Amino acid sequence: MADPLLVVENRDGAAWVTLNRPPLNLIVPDLIHAIRETFHGLRRNPGVRLAVLTGRGRAFTGGMDVRVMKDLGVGSAKTLITALHEAINAVHEAPFPVIAMVNGYCLGAGLELVMACDLRTAAAEARLGLPEIKVGVPSVIEAALMPGLIGPGRAAEFLLTGEMISAEQAYQWGLVNRVAPLAQLEAATMELADRILACAPTAVRMQKELINRWRQTDLRSAIDSGINAFATCFATGEPQEAMTAFLEKRKPDFAR
Numbered sequence: 001m002a003d004p005l006l007v008v009e010n011r012d013g014a015a016w017v018t019l020n021r022p023p024l025n026l027i028v029p030d031l032i033h034a035i036r037e038t039f040h041g042l043r044r045n046p047g048v049r050l051a052v053l054t055g056r057g058r059a060f061t062g063g064m065d066v067r068v069m070k071d072l073g074v075g076s077a078k079t080l081i082t083a084l085h086e087a088i089n090a091v092h093e094a095p096f097p098v099i100a101m102v103n104g105y106c107l108g109a110g111l112e113l114v115m116a117c118d119l120r121t122a123a124a125e126a127r128l129g130l131p132e133i134k135v136g137v138p139s140v141i142e143a144a145l146m147p148g149l150i151g152p153g154r155a156a157e158f159l160l161t162g163e164m165i166s167a168e169q170a171y172q173w174g175l176v177n178r179v180a181p182l183a184q185l186e187a188a189t190m191e192l193a194d195r196i197l198a199c200a201p202t203a204v205r206m207q208k209e210l211i212n213r214w215r216q217t218d219l220r221s222a223i224d225s226g227i228n229a230f231a232t233c234f235a236t237g238e239p240q241e242a243m244t245a246f247l248e249k250r251k252p253d254f255a256r
Helices: 029-043 074-092 109-115 131-135 141-150 152-161 167-172 182-197 201-216 219-233 238-247
Strands: 006-011 014-019 050-055 059-061 098-102 105-107 119-123 127-129 178-180
Touching (some): 014 029, 050 109, 050 182, 098 182, 109 127, 119 167, 119 182, 131 152, 167 178, 178 182, 201 219
Parallel strands (some): 059 105
């Protein structure tokens, strides 16, 4: 039996999802389907409080397999890119935070997948890029997130040249949150995940929903959504426990 294209491991409320087509984890239609279905499944699991997305081998992913694209026509190209968007959007719209742990090269559709995550850690050796323009097509779908992450000028240069940047450059531009040597990357990612998992579960989910909504709406609507989320949290008992724990100088127990 062939190895699964994605491996999912549950670590105390954190789902570790690993792209499993080493060494480059090139994206093909079956992997696109697996990403979409995996995150739809995780969405339905109330025990998942956070996900970490990474790759097995020397790359997070080298991007779309060019052999899949080279003979496309207009109709089949639209079908493929729509399916890819639906898979990446399942990650972007997950009701829990998603951390991308970039363990090596992260290119093309892979970087679009990473930008759809909420937080990003990267190995110091990693290289990131959107080289689609070098093979005759623009970077599309979730590449639209890039100007908001690094600014329009940097995004334009990145998109129009197709050149790669280092993990350190990505960190300086605000594209990734942490950089660590590869041997220490998992520990750095777990430390970031643990900080989130220590917070009130409902509040984390509401904050994730608000972050996404803020990108897509006007300021007045964003504020109204926040007011409603703030009030709704008090129906869960979590703010009461967190605030009591703060005053009593102890860790909150959200399992009560």
